[in-house]
Amino acid sequence: MISRTLLYVRRITRQLWFRVVLLSACSLLALAVAPWLTGFIPEDLGDRFGRDAALPVLTILASGMLAVTTFSLNIMVSAYRTAAATATPRVYRLLLEDTITQSVLATFVGGFVFSLSAVILFRSGFYTEDAAVVVFATTVVIVALIVGSILRWIDHLSGLGSMDHTLRLIETRSRTSLRQRAERPCLGGCAITDDDSDARPADSIAIPAAESGFVRFIDMTALNTLAKEGDTRVRIARSPGEFVLRGQPVAWLFTEDEDLADTASGHIEIGDVRSFDQDPSFGLTLLAETAQRALSPGINDPGTAMEVMGRLERLLWESTPNDIPDAREDVSFPHVEMPPVTARHLLDCAFPPIAHCGKDDPSVMDWMQKGLTALSDHPNSDMAKAAQSLADHLFPAQSD
Known part of the structure; x- marks a missing residue:
């Protein structure tokens, strides 16, 4: 039998903001630990994958992810309103717990937070060239996750609502x-x-x-x-x-x-x-x-x-x-x-x-x-x- 505390935890994890906050926090954590991972970076990679390689990609992500997130939220709200109007208004709360939609939007917001924070840190001179390589590698992973989420989102939109x-x-x-x-x-x-x-x-x-x-x-x-x-x-x-x-x-x-x-x-x-x-x-x-x-x-x-x-x-x-x-x-x-x-x-x-x-x-x-x-x-x-x-x-x- 589930306890009341576990029930509240489960309800929190079903909410959209939880995954958004979780992935955003992971993005900030990845930026924070980047300077501590420079010891694993070969010396010759700093010239090829350093600050100049990472900043343009991060700038594109920072501007693009905000627009994509806003657009996706508008689609989600419209689809959920349509479902509530054609089925029953009480289904709206169930639709808000859709894990695919939550994961996709959380990835978009997390990518935006990561890229914008990284640009700020780069401009403030927080990263060395070796740390910039770590950030670039993390950016590549983030881009791969975003592309996968976009493909998943396109497939999910075919039936959403x-x-x-x-x-x-x-x-x-x-x-x-x-x-x-x-x-x-x-x-x-x-x-x-x-x-x-x-x-x-x-x-x-x-x-x-x-x-x-x-x-x-x-x-x-x-x-x-x-x-x-x-x-x-x-x-x-x-x-x-x-x-x-x-x-x-x-x-x-x-x-x-x-x-x-x-x-x-x-x-x-x-x-x-x-x-x-x-x-x-x-x-x-x-x-x-x-x-x-x-x-x-x-x-x-x-x-x-x-x-x-x-x-x-x-x-x-x-x-x-x-x-x-x-x-x-x-x-x-x-x-x-x-x-x-x-x-x-x-x-x-x-x-x-x-x-x-x-x-x-x-x-x-x-x-x-x-x-x-x-x-x-x-x-x-x-x-x-x-x-x-x-x-x-x-x-x-x-x-x-």
Whole structure:
């Protein structure tokens, strides 16, 4: 189970500025250590690959990389806005984590920082002729990296912002989230068997939500440690992805210690937007929203809706384990209880919204019926029963 600290580190590394700062820092580090590497340079290379050879190349890089970076940023923003307009606005945050785009832009900015800083250092007389050879060699490496990034960027631009690229990105991220949650349906805690997990249990006090918003992350490790030290148990009332208002119960604590409840509240992250980290249904919701937009009267694109349903079927078929996992066999946090993610919940996030918008399109509804029929043969009996039950609900005439 990922800790909260590791989660924050992972989120930081997914942001664009992190790679930009990292490569820029590496560029400055390479310039700083250049004078210390002069002992490895043959004496006769200073005349051929020294200051006069490096400065013209660095000047070209300093002027060119700034323009290329600005142009690339404009393309990225335009492509992401197009994807958000054609798919769903909530996919914009996922597109910002595109590693190829981040790496390319970071290379461009790093090349600009390197070349501009090198020109300044050369003009200030910081480098000797031997150090200039090291800088020239580093410049050659930087140029090679920039050329490779440009070729990679050209190939990536062919699909950036397109519907295919957007759907593929959502599906890939959703598959990871679904499989992780399938392996640990209760995030390593004990499964709640009660039908009404929202009701206040006896002999418990509420753990209030620190703010209004979506439950984004539950630090199971910290909650389990806290409950163990207090000789009590925590029961999660709002799973990741659910909305809660400030002060409402987000979990229950089987004790009368109000201070302990306030401390436990700090281990449940709540934010303005949902996250993929512990929410397997978020990706299904994004795909369903894309299909809904495609079926709107202004767009009227049933083909995209059917493609989305195909991806939903594939996700639910491949990311659901054939055997029903026994939550009791994988309990890493025995002092924390929470309801598992059910197959019916995943199906409800995927198909009913599309059915609502595509009920007047026979081709869309026919595809949906065939998809639910296929999922009703899933080796996992929970998924099979849920798919059959949803099919009977959406297509009552065919079930008679």
